[in-house]
Amino acid sequence: MQNIKLVIFDLDGTLVDAYRAIESSFNYVMRAFGLKIRSAQFIRRAVGRGDANLLKSYIGKHDLSTALSLYRRHHQNSLLKQSRLYPRVAQLLRKLKAKGYKLAVASNRPTRFSRILLKHLQIIGYFDYVLCADKLKRGKPAPEILNKIIRRFKVKKSQALYAGDMVIDAQAGKNAHILTVIVTTGSSSPYEIKQQKPFKIISAISKLSDLL
Numbered sequence: 001m002q003n004i005k006l007v008i009f010d011l012d013g014t015l016v017d018a019y020r021a022i023e024s025s026f027n028y029v030m031r032a033f034g035l036k037i038r039s040a041q042f043i044r045r046a047v048g049r050g051d052a053n054l055l056k057s058y059i060g061k062h063d064l065s066t067a068l069s070l071y072r073r074h075h076q077n078s079l080l081k082q083s084r085l086y087p088r089v090a091q092l093l094r095k096l097k098a099k100g101y102k103l104a105v106a107s108n109r110p111t112r113f114s115r116i117l118l119k120h121l122q123i124i125g126y127f128d129y130v131l132c133a134d135k136l137k138r139g140k141p142a143p144e145i146l147n148k149i150i151r152r153f154k155v156k157k158s159q160a161l162y163a164g165d166m167v168i169d170a171q172a173g174k175n176a177h178i179l180t181v182i183v184t185t186g187s188s189s190p191y192e193i194k195q196q197k198p199f200k201i202i203s204a205i206s207k208l209s210d211l212l
Helices: 019-032 040-046 051-056 061-082 089-098 111-120 144-153 167-176 190-196 205-211
Strands: 006-009 102-107 129-132 160-164 179-183 200-202
Touching: 006 144, 019 040, 019 051, 019 061, 051 061, 061 111, 089 102, 089 205, 102 111, 102 144, 111 129, 129 144, 144 160, 144 167, 160 167, 167 179, 167 190, 179 205, 190 200, 200 205
Parallel strands: 006 102, 006 160, 102 129, 160 179, 179 200
Antiparallel strands: none
16 A cells, blocks of 8 residues: 555544534434434434434424524534544554645535534644535535545545545445545444445554554
8 A cells, every 4th residue: 555645534433533422412402392312322323424414304304404503503512522532543643644645534524513623632733635525515425525635636546545434434435436444433333334345444543554
C-alpha cells in the first residue's frame, strides 16, 4: 500500500464515539412528541444516514421539520458532553500527517455538527478537507462524497483509501472503486461487514497504521 497518498475517514463509529450523544438527542425528541423511548442498541443500529433519516422513520412527515430543529438544538450541547475519540485516534492522525498523507473526512453527519465534533475533540487541524452529505445530492452509500474528495486532491483512485465502520461505508467505497477498510467499532456487526467483502476489516482504527 505504498502508493496511497490520500486517506479518507468516516467520522461516527470510526474516529469518534458519539453514540451516547445521539441517543440522548433522539430520545429528547421522542419525549417531546410523546413517542416511545428507544434503547441505546436500537439507536446505534439506526444511525449512519444523517439525522433527518434517523428521525423520519419515527416522526410523521408533517412534524419532521420541528423534530429536526429540536434534535439539532439539543444535539449541539449533547455532542460536547457525550462524545469522545476512540483510543489512539489522535496519535494515528498525527503519525499519518507526519508521513505526508493527505487526510479528509467523509461523513453523512451534517457539516455543522461534524465540525463541532472535530473542533471539540481537537482533531480538526489534522484534516485537509471535510465533506459532509448535506453538501451533496446523495450521501453514502452513493460514491459522490468519496469521488468529490478524490477529485479535490487530484489523486488517482488507486492512491486513495477509505476507512469507515458500517455496511454503507463498505458499499460507498465499493461504489467509488477505492480500497476500503472497515473497523468493527461502529453500528454494523462483523458478520454484516464481512458480507460486503471490504479490502480489510480491523478491530480498532488505530490499527490502520499497520496497513499503511
